[in-house]
Amino acid sequence: MNYISDFMTHSHRECDNLFAVAEESAAKGKWQKAQAEFDAYRSEIERHLVMEENVLFPAFDAKTGMEMGPTHVMRSEHQQMRKLIDDMAQMITAKDTGGYLGVSETLMVLTQQHNMKEEQMLYRMMDQTFETEGGALLERARAAL
Secondary structure (H helix, E strand, C coil), rough: CCCHHHHHHHHHHHHHHHHHHHHHHHHHCCHHHHHHHHHHHHHHHHHHHHHHHHHHHHHHHHCCCCCCCCCHHHHHHHHHHHHHHHHHHHHHHCCCHHHHHHHHHHHHHHHHHHHHHHHHHHHHHHHHHHHHHHHHHHHHHCCCC
8 A cells, every 4th residue: 555655745735736826816816805814824844844854864874874865855845845935934924925925836836846756756666665654654754744
């Protein structure tokens, strides 16, 4: 069973949907709505990143011994994503539609590339590495929040 791939890919889709809803409200200048939707997105993406960084990645690194491998790259991209999310929050506060949409476009491209690497490579490697442990590992990740 592909516990990690299935669960984390589903989590990506949830984040993507929340992102799109907030972007649509910002594009229409509905700032109060955009703020609430952006906050929901930010909370969900942070939950996702924390599950990876605090549980899944360390477990994978420990089991494979690849500390400078794929999880190192993913952590670096997470930092880039968080910076862009911070920038988007500032654009909402400033009610800057053009600025928000410009930064959101950059984040969307980065996120799509990032998610593809995780879904097509890293999560599959995790499923193979953890085989029967995947479900229990995800439970630990969800409990760590």
